[in-house]
Amino acid sequence: MIAHQISIFAENKPGRLAKVTSVLASKKINIRAITISSSDEFGVINMIVDDPDKAYRALSEAGLTVSLKPVVAVLMPDRPGGLDKLVHALSDRGINIENAYGFVLESWEKAVFILEVEEVEKTLEALEESNYKTLDAEALASIEPFHYMKY
Amino acid sequence: MYWESSVETMEREALEALQLERLQKTVSDASLSVFYKKLFSNIDLEPADIKSLDDIRRIPPTTKDDLREAWPYGFLAVPKEKLVRMHSSSGTTGRATVIFHTAGDLDAWTDVLARSMYMAGMRNTDVFQNMMTYGLFTGGLGFHYAAEKIGALTIPAGAGNSKRQIQLMKDFNTTVIHIIPSYALHLTEVFEEMGVGPRKDLNLRLAFLGAEPHSEKTRQKIEEYYGVKAFNSYGLSEMNGPGVAFECPLQNGLHIWEDNFLVEVIDPRTLEPVEDGQEGELVLTTLKREGMPIIRYRTKDLTRIIPGHCDCGRTHRRIDRITGRTDDMLILKGVNIFPIQIEKKLMEIPEVGNNFLIILEREGYNDLMIVRVEVQKEIFSGDLKQLENLRRKITEDLRSDILITPRVELVEPNTLPKTEGKAVRVIDNRKE
Known part of the structure; x- marks a missing residue:
């Protein structure tokens, strides 16, 4: 399954991130994960949100330079060696990771690893063969990171 | 004598x-x-x-x-x-x-x-x-x-x-x-x-x-x-x-x-x-x-x-x-440059938006040309690498034409002053 990441081109100066977050806050869009990569005076804000289409529209309307980018979101165990196993499953098949970041869903239980790759199909196949579950936008949106039931 | x-x-x-x-x-x-x-x-x-x-x-x-x-x-x-x-x-x-x-x-x-x-x-x-x-x-x-x-x-x-x-x-x-x-x-x-x-x-x-x-x-x-x-x-x-x-x-x-x-x-x-x-x-x-x-x-x-x-x-x-x-000719490091040359080069690059600004600065004893370029909204793929490649391409294209290596800065669309008619596209901060 394919998930979608919101990417925003932003100049590296005060107020740029604030503009993005205020648009999302006003539309009640929830941010699940965020990373920023920058290169001197500009950078790219990457986000996983609960409603990527809505976020894309809202941010575009606000005049921002946005792109909706397909990424692979992998559900993985939050255990020592968990990422190691996942990454080897990809590198063994010669898949290169362009960009990646992760977030914990449930401490010591589940985490999500977001992968930007050039060969999306091949990556999905590789993950399936290794019995990893991938999430789409809807699945990501419905994840409840805090499980009351456990307490 | x-x-x-x-x-x-x-x-x-x-x-x-x-x-x-x-x-x-x-x-x-x-x-x-x-x-x-x-x-x-x-x-x-x-x-x-x-x-x-x-x-x-x-x-x-x-x-x-x-x-x-x-x-x-x-x-x-x-x-x-x-x-x-x-x-x-x-x-x-x-x-x-x-x-x-x-x-x-x-x-x-x-x-x-x-x-x-x-x-x-x-x-x-x-x-x-x-x-x-x-x-x-x-x-x-x-x-x-x-x-x-x-x-x-x-x-x-x-x-x-x-x-x-x-x-x-x-x-x-x-x-x-x-x-x-x-x-x-x-x-x-x-x-x-x-x-x-x-x-x-x-x-x-x-x-x-x-x-x-x-x-x-x-x-x-x-x-x-x-x-x-x-x-x-x-x-x-x-x-x-x-x-x-x-x-x-x-x-x-x-x-x-x-x-x-x-x-x-x-x-x-x-x-x-x-x-x-x-x-x-x-x-x-x-x-x-x-x-x-x-x-x-x-x-x-x-x-x-x-x-x-x-x-x-x-x-x-x-x-x-x-x-x-x-x-509007500029003289930088003894080289004559017309802003129109820069405009022409920039407009040949599809990823470049409508507006640009040339800023001349003196860093220490060196003259520096900063070219601030708006990125075309539609081409943004969400990739930092894409932007870095674009910046490199613009720098190289300009250098080959004006013979001076500018510092290219990419900025968000519609953030530079609109260029209408004979708008000022050059800011010279080198004055003493």
Whole structure:
């Protein structure tokens, strides 16, 4: 399954991130994960949100330079060696990771690893063969990171 | 003291008579060129109609656009086999304006530049290091031959390679340098780095500063640091190159060589002459050019005639430092750049948005061009690498055209001032 990441081109100066977050806050869009990569005076804000289409529209309307980018979101165990196993499953098949970041869903239980790759199909196949579950936008949106039931 | 005192100190009346005689020949020669033949027939002018210096105002001025349109041979007044050299204006790899010289033209140019250098104090006992680009640019070869004509030991060092420049100065006891003023300032950092002090370790005594306008303050800085007397040199490739006007030892204005050039200063809007002492656009006519005579050339440089006599005894009038341009040409590190060149290049790149801004800064002693470019919204793929590649491409495309490496900054769409009509696209923060 394919998930979608919101990417925003932003100049590296005060107020740029604030503009993005205020648009999302006003539309009640929830941010699940965020990373920023920058290169001197500009950078790219990457986000996983609960409603990527809505976020894309809202941010575009606000005049921002946005792109909706397909990424692979992998559900993985939050255990020592968990990422190691996942990454080897990809590198063994010669898949290169362009960009990646992760977030914990449930401490010591589940985490999500977001992968930007050039060969999306091949990556999905590789993950399936290794019995990893991938999430789409809807699945990501419905994840409840805090499980009351456990307490 | 004088290279050719009979010319340099000629009485005004005799000088003007000489000018008229040469102007009449120039107009007559020019009428053989495609461009002027047509122009003269349009205004119904016969060369014999030029009976006084003022009659030149019957002829409309010639512009850089005229030179471009008549490119390459439309201004030639002699058969091509008479030509021995070509030069062009600095700064562009596109269709530059080209100037062709006969052997006689080169002799006249060399002579007038040797006269300038001799006036500033250079002699055959000097060691002259020419730190200008050799090639199409006129500053290198022009000074080179003039220095040899004076009989100085000439080191054709060329531009750049700072450490070698300093090593040459040291090893061969260079006494005179020809250098771009911003480069002279930059070089002070290399001197520090190498632990060489120009005043104590070198024998420099004169510096010729050319290829870009500079302030009195910059001159003083250079004189102080290098322990030299620095002289302002003015020229443009359309009028040979350096050697049009030069400072005498009194350093109070630049004598413009009126036996070689007919000088006018006009109001750039009305094209009417201004009073002596008033600022306007310098308009020049070649008086000794055989291959490619140019009549009433609009230099776009702003200056004024300094009224009164000079105590050095030369009767050729003086112009002031160039204070600006009537067009938007930028001069950076001695290279002439028009913002339109940058615009043209940028608009060829599909990822570039509508607006851009050029900012000129001085970092330490270095001039820096920042080009701020809006990114086209539609092309953004969410990839930082894509943006970095785009920045690299823009930098490389500009560098190959304007010959200077700009610092390209990508900005968000619609964040730069809109460019409507003749919007200001250049911010020059280099002013002192």
